[in-house]
Amino acid sequence: MIARAPAADDLGGVDYLGPEFLTWLWWRAEVDPCFRHDDGTEVFIHFDEHLEFRGERAAARRTVLRAGMPGASMEARAALRSGKSLVAARILMARDEDEMRFTLRAENMGISGLKLPAPEGETREDRLLACLDAQDQFVEDLDLCLATFLRVRCTEAWDAELERVRAWGESPSPDERMQPALSS
Amino acid sequence: MLTLRTQSFCRYRIHGDVPSPYRDTFHERLKERRFLPLQGEEERAYGWATADNLLVTDFHLGTVLRGEYAAFSLRVDKRRVNARLLRAHFDLEVQARLKAARDDGAGAEGGGRRRVKIGRDERRELREGLRSEMLKNSTPSVDAYTILLHPKRKIVHVLTLGRAANELVRLHFRDTFEAELVPLTPWQRSQEILEADALGGTDLRPALQDLRRTDFGRVTATSAATPDRTTPDRSTEEVPS
Incomplete structure (x- = not known):
């Protein structure tokens, strides 16, 4: 545990809050990918084809995993076990029949490559408004994930949650389970 | 022509008062700081243009309002000598x-x-x-960064992640509207979410102030002393930070 620096910038001196959120979200997507709005609308999260880790202790190096299903790889679990946290990830977010893919950069919550669902509408203006609605929905869903994280992270429940994340990190990844001979 | 099907963006909260996009004042402010082409030996020129066409700097309801959003763009022309x-x-x-x-x-x-x-x-x-x-x-390079402003929510989306472009947008926005764009970083957005929660009775803001860094790996004498290692393969890239 390292005491945080005084709030002096846009990150409030807690540049680790975003990476912690994204790392938690990765775990949560693996064990319980469903998030629910107050009105019962469900949002599903799946981590896609790009994971980028950054180390905090020892050598602060980055590990970038790109091809295939990096979330299932032994390298991803190894990065987590060694104390690295996720700083960027390609995510698939689904609500009803709509799917949106995007890359979340955790430190500043920058969104890149967001692909909105194909908009419906007869005119260009109609389709533009449909895209704006989809973008609003996307932001609401992402905020739901962050709010869910904060309601655990800022309470005493965090210690137990962290133990679950660590236990998951220490367990064999799907790739390791598929290749017991290689991992032993 | 404004299209939003694929996009990258940074989110900001407006701190200060910005005129309603339904009022002429809003369009007049944009006009005052509209894009003007490079003159003489200028190396950079920037200013507002419409979101639909970077050659158009005529701002009114028809060119600015898109649903509940005001949409416009920051055009930046640069030229340099090789x-x-x-x-x-x-x-x-x-x-x-x-x-x-x-x-x-x-x-x-x-x-x-x-x-x-x-x-x-x-x-x-x-x-x-x-x-x-x-x-x-020389022929200038031309860039245009779309701005989406939601006046009721006081939210701005800047449709680029480029640091220099975002800083220029913030600067020009401040010069135009005398209001600040504060980045909605995880810290800023978390404060807002917990502030809204506090209205419902649960105030977790003090806990946010007292956060300490989490280590998702188990800290042991060995792991704290030795460098991190992962097994590189074709899909893995180790990069010094």
Whole structure:
């Protein structure tokens, strides 16, 4: 545990809050990918084809995993076990029949490559408004994930949650389970 | 033409008062800070243009309002002189002048063996002259960054992740509307979410202030002392931070 620096910038001196959120979200997507709005609308999260880790202790190096299903790889679990946290990830977010893919950069919550669902509408203006609605929905869903994280992270429940994340990190990844001979 | 199907963006909260996009004042402010083309030897020009067409700087409800959003763009034109090209032109010009000076000297009485050279001031003038000429003849690079402003929520989306572009948008927005764009970083957004929660009775903001960094790996004497290692393969890339 390292005491945080005084709030002096846009990150409030807690540049680790975003990476912690994204790392938690990765775990949560693996064990319980469903998030629910107050009105019962469900949002599903799946981590896609790009994971980028950054180390905090020892050598602060980055590990970038790109091809295939990096979330299932032994390298991803190894990065987590060694104390690295996720700083960027390609995510698939689904609500009803709509799917949106995007890359979340955790430190500043920058969104890149967001692909909105194909908009419906007869005119260009109609389709533009449909895209704006989809973008609003996307932001609401992402905020739901962050709010869910904060309601655990800022309470005493965090210690137990962290133990679950660590236990998951220490367990064999799907790739390791598929290749017991290689991992032993 | 504004399209949003694929996008990258940074989110900001407006701190301060911005006129309603339904009012003329909003459009007049944009007009005051509209894009004006590069003049003379200017290397950079920037200003607002419409989101639909970066050549149009006529702002009114029809060109700005898109649903509940005001949409416009920051156009940035830049031009620069290629340093290697400038050096090449400069060298050719210097050689030409030296040759001309030698030829003049050879024709003059008692000349021919005198060493000729170009003085520091003349070199500087020559370089500046060439640079100015090349700048005027160069074609500027043109960028336009879309801004989506939701007046009721006081939210702005800047549709680029480029740091320099975002800083320029913040600067020009402040100059235009006398209001700040505060980035909705995880810290800022978390404060807002917990502030809204506090209205419902659960105030977790003090806990947010007291957060300490989490280590998702188990800290052991060995792991704390040895560098992190992962097994590189074709899909893995170890990059020094």
